[in-house]
Amino acid sequence: MTNPPHGFICKDVVENIMDYIDKELDLETLSELEKHTGMCPECRAFVDTYNRMLDLAGKLKEKKFVTPEIRNRLRILLQSKVKPS
Amino acid sequence: MERGFIKRFINTITRSKSSDDSTMSAISDEELVQMYIEQEDELIFEEILSRHADKVFGLALRITRTTEDAEEVFQEVFITLTKKIGTFRGESKFSSWLYRVTANASYMRIRSEKKHESNLSLESYAPYDEKGSLMGxxxxxxxxxxxxxxxxxxxxxxxxxxxxxxxxxxxxxxxxxxxxxxxxxxxxxxxxxxxxxxxxxxxxxxxxxxxxxxxxxxxxxxx
Incomplete structure (x- = not known):
């Protein structure tokens, strides 16, 4: 995302977090980022909660919405609108 | 995979209701769609529906934010599917094509209802202060x-x-x-x-x- 000069500050961690998670940082930026988070508990908490949020959001994929009733209403509608094959 | 076999296989598992997920997943979405285009078989359609119903409903609900609107979009998408599935050219994954149809139908719906969306903009949203610090x-x-x-x-x-x-x-x-x-x-x-x-x-x-x-x-x- 950005290519900050040597000496990372918290803002640089925030602005590079997406590429960090996606493993798309160049080696120099990665090293600077990890050096900073190693020394900054605030940024470590940021990275940990960011990862946790992604973990929780990913679990929403398992959520089911379509009940047998919804499916049945679709079936009735399809039968009324589409010629049977 | 030979299509006649796939169709017979689907018929068997759908009727016996003893679907083996690992074997079933060997049939790609794109293969199923192609079979449906050629045969318009209800059982093939049911399998497509089973695979994608929650994805379609979930995206529609995320955009429209009410279950009533999401169900209307869900119905519209699968009716469109039966009529326009032939326009799927296989240039992208079938699921991407279906998401696009769902997103378009959802946007049409919220626009036609002039649904209120918050004016919140995240364009410059950031957790740090002007010095770039997370402030503890x-x-x-x-x-x-x-x-x-x-x-x-x-x-x-x-x-x-x-x-x-x-x-x-x-x-x-x-x-x-x-x-x-x-x-x-x-x-x-x-x-x-x-x-x-x-x-x-x-x-x-x-x-x-x-x-x-x-x-x-x-x-x-x-x-």
């Missing part, structure tokens, strides 16, 4: 190792859902496709007709906003 507030509300969140409780799901629904629509839909449905930046960009850079930018701000929201909620929750 992240660590104070660190919820990353709370053991009660390890169990994915109903209450935690509600908190996450509510937080996502507070996002502006343009950020919400990108977050849904990328971080819930697991599409790549490129796939999400194709579905929404955006550049990859726009997808990444919207996703970045959405995640920062959500991380903050969840910190507030989980910090207060069962304190």
């Amino acid at each position: 507030r992240i660590r104070n509300k660190d919820w990353s190792s709370r053991p009660d969140l390890a169990i994915f409780s109903k209450e935690a799901v509600t908190i996450i859902e509510n937080s996502i629904n507070e996002l502006p629509e343009s950020n919400r839909v990108v977050f849904h496709l990328r971080d819930i449905e697991g599409l790549s930046n490129e796939e999400a960009a194709k579905v929404l007709g955006l550049s990859v850079a726009a997808v990444k930018s919207r996703l970045h701000r959405a995640r920062l906003f959500l991380r903050d929201k969840l910190s507030d909620y989980f910090y207060e929750w069962r304190k």
Whole structure:
């Protein structure tokens, strides 16, 4: 995302977090980022909660919405609108 | 895989209701769609529906935000599917094509109803101050190792859902496709007709906003 000069500050961690998670940082930026988070508990908490949020959001994929009733209403509608094959 | 065999196989498992998921997954979405285009077989349609119903409903609900509207979109998408599936050229994954149809139908619906969306803009949303510091507030509300969140409780799901629904629509839909449905930046960009850079930018701000929201909620929750 950005290519900050040597000496990372918290803002640089925030602005590079997406590429960090996606493993798309160049080696120099990665090293600077990890050096900073190693020394900054605030940024470590940021990275940990960011990862946790992604973990929780990913679990929403398992959520089911379509009940047998919804499916049945679709079936009735399809039968009324589409010629049977 | 030989198509006659696949069709007989689907007939068998659908009728006997003893579907073997691992064998079934060997048949790609695209193969099924091609078979449906050629044969218009109801059982093949049922299999396509089973695979994609929740994805379609979930995206429609994320955009329209009411179950009534989401069901209307869901119905419209599968009716469209029976009529226009022949326009699927196989240039993208079938699921991407279906997401695009769903997103378009959902946007049509919210526009026709002139649904109110919040004016919140996340364009310059950031958790740091003008000096680029996180100001000590992240660590104070660190919820990353709370053991009660390890169990994915109903209450935690509600908190996450509510937080996502507070996002502006343009950020919400990108977050849904990328971080819930697991599409790549490129796939999400194709579905929404955006550049990859726009997808990444919207996703970045959405995640920062959500991380903050969840910190507030989980910090207060069962304190």
